[in-house]
Amino acid sequence: MQPTVLIVEDDRGIATLVEKNLEAAGLRGHVVHDGDAAIAAFERLQPALVVLDLTLPGIGGLELARRFRRAGDVPILMLTARSSESDKLLGFEVGADDYLTKPFSTLELVARVRALLRRAQGESRDALLTSGELKIDPGRRQVHRGETVIPVTTLEFDLLYFLASRPGRVFTREALMTQVWGMDRVVDDRAIDSLISRLRRKIEPDPATPTYVQTVWGAGYRFADSST
Numbered sequence: 001m002q003p004t005v006l007i008v009e010d011d012r013g014i015a016t017l018v019e020k021n022l023e024a025a026g027l028r029g030h031v032v033h034d035g036d037a038a039i040a041a042f043e044r045l046q047p048a049l050v051v052l053d054l055t056l057p058g059i060g061g062l063e064l065a066r067r068f069r070r071a072g073d074v075p076i077l078m079l080t081a082r083s084s085e086s087d088k089l090l091g092f093e094v095g096a097d098d099y100l101t102k103p104f105s106t107l108e109l110v111a112r113v114r115a116l117l118r119r120a121q122g123e124s125r126d127a128l129l130t131s132g133e134l135k136i137d138p139g140r141r142q143v144h145r146g147e148t149v150i151p152v153t154t155l156e157f158d159l160l161y162f163l164a165s166r167p168g169r170v171f172t173r174e175a176l177m178t179q180v181w182g183m184d185r186v187v188d189d190r191a192i193d194s195l196i197s198r199l200r201r202k203i204e205p206d207p208a209t210p211t212y213v214q215t216v217w218g219a220g221y222r223f224a225d226s227s228t
Contacts, residue, residue, distance in 0.1 A: 002028040003048035003117060008038040008064065009079065010056050014102070018051060018079070021106040022113060035059025042068060049116055051109075054080040054091070062094050069095030073141070075116040075154050079104065093194050097154045120154050129164045131226050134203060134212060136164055145203060155180055156199045160223075163213060168225030170216045196221060 005022050009015035010033045019029035030045055032038050035058040042050070050068060054061035065076055078091045081102045088099050098112050120141065129136040135144040141157055143150045152160065162179050163171070171179075173192045180195070200207040214222050 002026060004028045004030055004045050005113065006038070006041055006045060006047035006050045007031045008033075008035075008050065008056065008061070009053045010034065011053075014079075017106065018109065021110055022051075025110045025114065027113070033057070035061075035064055038064055039067065042071070047074060048120070049075045049077065049113060051077050051079050051113070052096075054078060054082055054087070062090065065091070065094045065096055069153065073120075073151055073153050073157075075120050077109075077112060077116060079109070089190055089194055092155075092191050093198070095153055116154060119158060127165070129161070131164060131167070131212060131224065134164075136161055143203060150202050152199070152202060155195060156202070159195055160199055160203070160213070163221065163223035167223045170219050170222045172220040176221065192221075 005027050007015055007018050007022075007029050009018065009031065012033065015031045015033065019031050022029045030041060030047070032041050033056075035056050038052075038056075039059065041047075052061050052064060052068075056064070061078065061080065065078070068074060068076060075097045076095060078096045078099045079102065080087070080091075080099075091099050097116055100109060100112060128138070133146045136142075136157075137144070138161055141154075143152050143157065143160065159176065159180050162176075176192050180192070196213060197207075200210055200213055203212055204210050212224055214224055216222055
């Protein structure tokens with residue numbers, strides 16, 4: 001069955017362009033043009049991914065991203081004319097997994113959608129990781145603390161698994177940005193700080209004193225090495 005991509009875009013020409021290119025790539029697109037219709041379609045369709053404009057009639061894109069994120073871990077690709085670094089950081093802070101600015105390449109759009117879908121599906125051959133009460137299951141793309149399942153986004157899971165599979169090793173912000181977003185992403189190191197902060201609020205018993213994801217001042221971040 002073809003994955004359904006919910007396209008939330010008030011510019012009908014752009015919406016049609018996105019829909020046709022995704023369908024040519026073997027995906028099923030569903031277009032809505034305002035925030036209220038987006039909420040109804042999201043609940044009805046339970047899409048595999050959302051392509052989301054920020055400037056919309058009614059409920060805006062940032063609020064939609066917050067609501068979609070509270071409902072689950074569906075990947076969100078923001079597609080918008082807002083290109084400032086602060087807009088990108090705000091998008092990531094409310095739960096976006098990727099951010100593409102207009103005008104855009106349709107080839108790049110399709111490539112990013114495919115990459116997000118692949119990452120959301122996960123690789124079951126990867127090892128399950130445990131550290132204290134924390135269990136990271138790549139097959140199910142789930143994080144547990146004790147008996148509780150902690151909802152995390154695609155980016156949050158990828159960052160956590162990357163660090164946890166290399167305990168004790170320190171990675172710079174630049175290295176983590178490349179790992180999470182790839183070489184072609186135009187974000188600064190504050191995007192990693194924002195992502196780390198979101199992750200800590202979810203997995204740490206006390207986010208102010210991190211047990212798992214630790215800051216190494218002047219160097220970057222590491223996952224605690226329980227063997228030392």
